[in-house]
Amino acid sequence: MKVEEALQILKANGYKYTGKREEMIRICAAEKRYLSAKDIMERIKEQYPTLSFDTVYRNISTFVELGILEETELDGEGRYRLACSADGHHHHHVICTECGKTSSLPGCPMNVLAAVPDDFQVTGHKFEVYGTCKECIAQSN
Amino acid sequence: MKVEEALQILKANGYKYTGKREEMIRICAAEKRYLSAKDIMERIKEQYPTLSFDTVYRNISTFVELGILEETELDGEGRYRLACSADGHHHHHVICTECGKTSSLPGCPMNVLAAVPDDFQVTGHKFEVYGTCKECIAQSN
DNA sequence: TAGCAAATCAGAACAAATCCGATTTAAAGG
DNA sequence: CCTTTAAATCGGATTTGTTCTGATTTGCTA
Numbered sequence: 062m063k064v065e066e067a068l069q070i071l072k073a074n075g076y077k078y079t080g081k082r083e084e085m086i087r088i089c090a091a092e093k094r095y096l097s098a099k100d101i102m103e104r105i106k107e108q109y110p111t112l113s114f115d116t117v118y119r120n121i122s123t124f125v126e127l128g129i130l131e132e133t134e135l136d137g138e139g140r141y142r143l144a145c146s147a148d149g150h151h152h153h154h155v156i157c158t159e160c161g162k163t164s165s166l167p168g169c170p171m172n173v174l175a176a177v178p179d180d181f182q183v184t185g186h187k188f189e190v191y192g193t194c195k196e197c198i199a200q201s202n
Numbered sequence: 203m204k205v206e207e208a209l210q211i212l213k214a215n216g217y218k219y220t221g222k223r224e225e226m227i228r229i230c231a232a233e234k235r236y237l238s239a240k241d242i243m244e245r246i247k248e249q250y251p252t253l254s255f256d257t258v259y260r261n262i263s264t265f266v267e268l269g270i271l272e273e274t275e276l277d278g279e280g281r282y283r284l285a286c287s288a289d290g291h292h293h294h295h296v297i298c299t300e301c302g303k304t305s306s307l308p309g310c311p312m313n314v315l316a317a318v319p320d321d322f323q324v325t326g327h328k329f330e331v332y333g334t335c336k337e338c339i340a341q342s343n
Numbered sequence: 344t345a346g347c348a349a350a351t352c353a354g355a356a357c358a359a360a361t362c363c364g365a366t367t368t369a370a371a372g373g
Numbered sequence: 374c375c376t377t378t379a380a381a382t383c384g385g386a387t388t389t390g391t392t393c394t395g396a397t398t399t400g401c402t403a
Contacts, residue, residue, distance in 0.1 A: 177296055278359080
């Protein structure tokens with residue numbers, strides 16, 4: 062997803078344009094990596110030093126609802142990255158548990174799953190492979 | 203996994219036997235369901251009304267380390283269930299997001315995954331299907 | 344450009360989880 | 374058995390990530 066596309070989605074859903082929102086999206090767009098709320102805060106403070114964490118958290122959850130950001134959880138804290146599944150076809154990621162860096166995996170296990178027990182009404186799924194990326198391995202030596 | 207087996211593992215790893223630990227394991231063994239720390243607390247209070255949450259949390263993480271409990275996360279809080287992958291072959295679950303109830307899925311996506319990008323050293327994976335179980339659907343009508 | 348709803352601020356409040364020093368207890372050895 | 378000791382537990386304070394609240398500011402539209 063591109064920054065412009067994300068802003069488009071916001072507008073289309075009746076949300077106002079603000080520089081802070083754009084900057085948040087830019088920050089996420091800048092890296093193929095899951096960022097924590099804290100990470101985003103730190104980076105945005107260069108440009109908006111007084112920004113409150115309420116704003117960051119509230120915007121993040123708006124973005125997640127609108128499908129602009131994808132969400133996961135590492136070490137008990139929420140992590141976010143610009144949605145990319147929306148772009149082409151649905152897929153999943155390998156995630157570096159050190160730095161949040163991601164890489165795409167082909168396909169989705171739901172496609173090859175023979176059957177889900179029929180006493181469950183399925184609402185979603187999560188498939189994530191965890192590991193350590195080359196950079197983080199190098200760094201720890 | 204059976205309660206006795208779990209106690210066995212504790213002993214084998216040099217942990218002491220305590221009634222509280224046994225009761226915690228019994229509580230988890232009683233249901234094919236993910237329980238929160240709070241759930242376990244509530245249930246154990248019938249027998250040990252003074253139990254502190256420190257004890258519950260510390261024992262839970264010991265159990266997770268030893269592979270007695272499996273861990274996941276729902277609504278920002280840790281959920282636990284007696285390990286069953288250890289029993290037979292490795293597998294995954296459908297999880298009811300309302301009540302934590304689980305049902306097994308056949309197979310594991312890692313087996314059919316063509317390739318993981320080689321700049322990642324894989325350390326683990328998670329595959330969970332989320333949904334609402336029959337009972338919870340009925341209850342919400 | 345006035346008015347309004349949405350967005351933001353600042354800090355209080357919250358909930359899950361962890362830490363701490365003091366006390367109790369399981370279990371191994373005499 | 375009794376003693377000893379390290380592990381386990383207690384109770385409460387603390388930390389951390391996140392959400393709420395009420396006042397203020399800011400985009401947008403008419």
